[in-house]
Amino acid sequence: MSTKGSEETCQWQKQGAVHVSREGVVATVSLENTEKLNALSVWMWIELARVVHALSQDLTLRCVVLRGAGQSAFAAGADIAEFASVRQTREQGMIYHQEYVSGALKALAQCPHPVVAMIYGPCVGGGLELASQCDLRLAATSARFGVPINRLGFSIALDELTSVLPIVGETNLRELLLEGRVWDAAEAFDKGLVCKVVPDDQLAQVVSDCVRRIVEGAPLVARWHKKMIRRLSSPVKPIGEKDRQASFDYFDTQDFILGYEAFMKKQKPQFQGR
Amino acid sequence: MSTKGSEETCQWQKQGAVHVSREGVVATVSLENTEKLNALSVWMWIELARVVHALSQDLTLRCVVLRGAGQSAFAAGADIAEFASVRQTREQGMIYHQEYVSGALKALAQCPHPVVAMIYGPCVGGGLELASQCDLRLAATSARFGVPINRLGFSIALDELTSVLPIVGETNLRELLLEGRVWDAAEAFDKGLVCKVVPDDQLAQVVSDCVRRIVEGAPLVARWHKKMIRRLSSPVKPIGEKDRQASFDYFDTQDFILGYEAFMKKQKPQFQGR
Amino acid sequence: MSTKGSEETCQWQKQGAVHVSREGVVATVSLENTEKLNALSVWMWIELARVVHALSQDLTLRCVVLRGAGQSAFAAGADIAEFASVRQTREQGMIYHQEYVSGALKALAQCPHPVVAMIYGPCVGGGLELASQCDLRLAATSARFGVPINRLGFSIALDELTSVLPIVGETNLRELLLEGRVWDAAEAFDKGLVCKVVPDDQLAQVVSDCVRRIVEGAPLVARWHKKMIRRLSSPVKPIGEKDRQASFDYFDTQDFILGYEAFMKKQKPQFQGR
Numbered sequence: 061m062s063t064k065g066s067e068e069t070c071q072w073q074k075q076g077a078v079h080v081s082r083e084g085v086v087a088t089v090s091l092e093n094t095e096k097l098n099a100l101s102v103w104m105w106i107e108l109a110r111v112v113h114a115l116s117q118d119l120t121l122r123c124v125v126l127r128g129a130g131q132s133a134f135a136a137g138a139d140i141a142e143f144a145s146v147r148q149t150r151e152q153g154m155i156y157h158q159e160y161v162s163g164a165l166k167a168l169a170q171c172p173h174p175v176v177a178m179i180y181g182p183c184v185g186g187g188l189e190l191a192s193q194c195d196l197r198l199a200a201t202s203a204r205f206g207v208p209i210n211r212l213g214f215s216i217a218l219d220e221l222t223s224v225l226p227i228v229g230e231t232n233l234r235e236l237l238l239e240g241r242v243w244d245a246a247e248a249f250d251k252g253l254v255c256k257v258v259p260d261d262q263l264a265q266v267v268s269d270c271v272r273r274i275v276e277g278a279p280l281v282a283r284w285h286k287k288m289i290r291r292l293s294s295p296v297k298p299i300g301e302k303d304r305q306a307s308f309d310y311f312d313t314q315d316f317i318l319g320y321e322a323f324m325k326k327q328k329p330q331f332q333g334r
Numbered sequence: 335m336s337t338k339g340s341e342e343t344c345q346w347q348k349q350g351a352v353h354v355s356r357e358g359v360v361a362t363v364s365l366e367n368t369e370k371l372n373a374l375s376v377w378m379w380i381e382l383a384r385v386v387h388a389l390s391q392d393l394t395l396r397c398v399v400l401r402g403a404g405q406s407a408f409a410a411g412a413d414i415a416e417f418a419s420v421r422q423t424r425e426q427g428m429i430y431h432q433e434y435v436s437g438a439l440k441a442l443a444q445c446p447h448p449v450v451a452m453i454y455g456p457c458v459g460g461g462l463e464l465a466s467q468c469d470l471r472l473a474a475t476s477a478r479f480g481v482p483i484n485r486l487g488f489s490i491a492l493d494e495l496t497s498v499l500p501i502v503g504e505t506n507l508r509e510l511l512l513e514g515r516v517w518d519a520a521e522a523f524d525k526g527l528v529c530k531v532v533p534d535d536q537l538a539q540v541v542s543d544c545v546r547r548i549v550e551g552a553p554l555v556a557r558w559h560k561k562m563i564r565r566l567s568s569p570v571k572p573i574g575e576k577d578r579q580a581s582f583d584y585f586d587t588q589d590f591i592l593g594y595e596a597f598m599k600k601q602k603p604q605f606q607g608r
Numbered sequence: 609m610s611t612k613g614s615e616e617t618c619q620w621q622k623q624g625a626v627h628v629s630r631e632g633v634v635a636t637v638s639l640e641n642t643e644k645l646n647a648l649s650v651w652m653w654i655e656l657a658r659v660v661h662a663l664s665q666d667l668t669l670r671c672v673v674l675r676g677a678g679q680s681a682f683a684a685g686a687d688i689a690e691f692a693s694v695r696q697t698r699e700q701g702m703i704y705h706q707e708y709v710s711g712a713l714k715a716l717a718q719c720p721h722p723v724v725a726m727i728y729g730p731c732v733g734g735g736l737e738l739a740s741q742c743d744l745r746l747a748a749t750s751a752r753f754g755v756p757i758n759r760l761g762f763s764i765a766l767d768e769l770t771s772v773l774p775i776v777g778e779t780n781l782r783e784l785l786l787e788g789r790v791w792d793a794a795e796a797f798d799k800g801l802v803c804k805v806v807p808d809d810q811l812a813q814v815v816s817d818c819v820r821r822i823v824e825g826a827p828l829v830a831r832w833h834k835k836m837i838r839r840l841s842s843p844v845k846p847i848g849e850k851d852r853q854a855s856f857d858y859f860d861t862q863d864f865i866l867g868y869e870a871f872m873k874k875q876k877p878q879f880q881g882r
Binding site for chain 2: 174195196226227249250252255270273274276277278279280281282284285286288289292293
């Protein structure tokens with residue numbers, strides 16, 4: 061089944077799913093893309109934004125848990141196999157990032173409820189961007205973190221960088237983006253990316269304890285705290301359209317095509333710098 | 335003995351004390367509220383502001399140490415038993431936070447001398463806010479850190495959040511405020527809240543060594559360094575009266591009353607979200 | 609050989625050197641001042657700015673490594689022996705810091721290529737300022753970090769503070785500047801100053817692996833990432849001439865002269881606070 065994207069330029073399939081379950085005052089949102097380590101398809105970005113907006117309206121909730129389906133992965137980045145049809149041109153890329161990805165990131169950032177990320181396995185690229193918009197990040201020993209897009213020949217969208225920079229920190233982002241190395245859970249803890257790391261078989265209990273502490277608190281207080289921190293942390297320098305446009309210059313390069321092709325063929329890309 | 339507060343709305347007693355001792359170029363300020371783990375009364379907030387302002391005028395000083403009296407606690411937050419008479423209405427709350435608490439925090443932040451926090455035991459709520467306005471934080475293994483006010487049904491005052499945010503950091507504050515969990519000294523060090531953690535019986539020596547290094551330096555240089563860092567770190571986005579007002583909305587909730595009552599009765603509050 | 613500085617006020621000698629070697633797409637820049645632990649002379653600051661500007665123009669490069677010559681030191685601060693002739697007056701000091709030091713720091717900060725600092729031994733004062741303008745900092749166990757200028761009777765230049773503050777962090781800078789203590793490599797890692805610490809005999813391999821990961825990435829992507837982070841992190845509050853002037857007030861103090869003399873005589877300075 062095919063659905064037309066914004067302005068009819070972005071053709072995507074309904075791949076993967078975003079599940080919501082609810083137990084009392086706690087909602088759990090699961091990212092699922094079977095056999096792809098929960099890589100995020102366009103459909104999943106759209107669904108996630110929709111789901112989180114709905115939960116944000118429900119003021120009977122006191123906490124949201126965001127996780128990957130199963131215990132193998134949080135989300136292994138974007139579903140890159142889909143790029144050929146949904147993100148090959150600058151026009152598509154702007155819709156993909158500014159509507160789909162940023163739509164979900166902003167929905168999470170603006171969610172009035174505390175959001176806890178529960179992280180097994182890969183939490184990479186768009187997965188790390190999502191986790192960074194949660195309030196707390198609790199990780200299993202198996203968790204892995206990175207933004208290895210220098211291997212793919214494209215740069216991070218400016219709005220995504222703007223979202224993650226105050227949380228991940230400038231020095232961490234320089235290291236993650238320039239080296240493209242994936243960090244294990246211990247390194248992520250040392251560098252402040254996660255609140256806690258525990259053995260995989262203890263993560264469910266640790267998340268449950270954390271959620272319990274959150275829901276035992278006054279829910280309005282939690283919402284005010286989130287609102288105040290957002291207010292104080294909001295960027296003061298307006299980011300213009302020119303800056304935003306510049307973050308998509310990679311669509312005009314050969315390395316962008318080359319990186320994508322190498323990834324699909326499981327080859328090592330030989331970038332040319334043009 | 336009762337003294338009238340500003341605009342005659344805030345009735346407080348002279349409970350607790352702030353002591354100052356001096357040895358050479360070093361002043362030590364001790365927070366004392368016996369049998370309450372040095373919890374901070376209105377009188378202590380007022381006294382602390384007064385004392386620090388006086389020390390700030392004394393340019394023969396080279397260093398100030400801020401500590402709790404004894405070796406059991408830095409300061410276990412506000413003296414909550416006092417709230418019934420001094421902080422039950424929005425009008426009282428605004429005076430309490432904007433005059434008394436912020437008065438002491440700003441006095442510390444603007445103190446021209448290096449200020450070292452010496453921390454045994456609980457350093458919680460207002461205690462953590464005070465410690466965060468010091469330049470260095472040296473902790474004993476017994477130290478504990480947190481802002482568990484979600485259990486009390488009220489949110490942090492915006493001016494207090496503004497003071498502590500650049501020091502404690504956004505990710506730490508989200509975790510501390512939303513979960514309300516109290517951290518041990520090792521976790522506080524891992525997350526950058528303190529400069530150093532040592533066994534309790536070594537803290538006096540470690541503070542003494544640190545103070546010696548500070549007073550051996552050129553005092554004007556220390557003052558310039560503090561002044562420059564303040565200048566570069568000052569918030570650029572003016573915070574308006576509306577934002578400030580919104581941080582007191584909790585006075586209009588039932589959970590605020592409920593939280594206070596439960597605390598006084600040593601019961602677990604069952605918050606209602608209204 | 610003597611060369612006249614800007615406006616003929618700053619007389620410096622060609623002491624020390626900055627070497628550049630190149631292997632494929634990687635340039636290595638070495639700071640060398642033999643027998644002074646690579647302390648940075650005026651000539652070296654000027655040379656470093658010149659060399660980095662040249663490398664910045666060369667878009668065939670993919671990575672730059674900045675290191676001290678040999679394996680004993682990155683750079684042990686400014687070459688203080690030189691101060692008597694090049695940095696004794698306020699006028700000289702402004703040229704020294706705003707032209708020479710800031711010139712090199714800005715050249716590094718604006719270098720479009722990823723820059724990796726490779727750090728053995730002392731990385732102190734101006735050395736730490738240089739390292740902070742690199743994108744990644746990889747350290748040997750022998751590395752040492754500090755800004756012990758409170759012992760020298762002068763404060764950091766405001767433009768240098770502005771450069772290092774967002775990278776080193778406000779809490780770290782307060783501790784480093786006020787205490788003047790030198791940190792070992794483990795403490796520097798704990799406090800986020802360096803990305804990694806390894807035994808001295810493994811640093812060459814670890815840097816080589818890191819550089820390989822960087823050069824295997826798309827070079828334009830690396831440049832865009834650096835450019836975007838710079839754009840988002842640029843200071844929003846304009847720093848005026850008055851602020852800048854105030855950072856040189858130490859030239860009018862006796863402690864400044866005293867600190868310098870004590871350093872040259874290897875005596876402990878007894879500062880007077882005037």
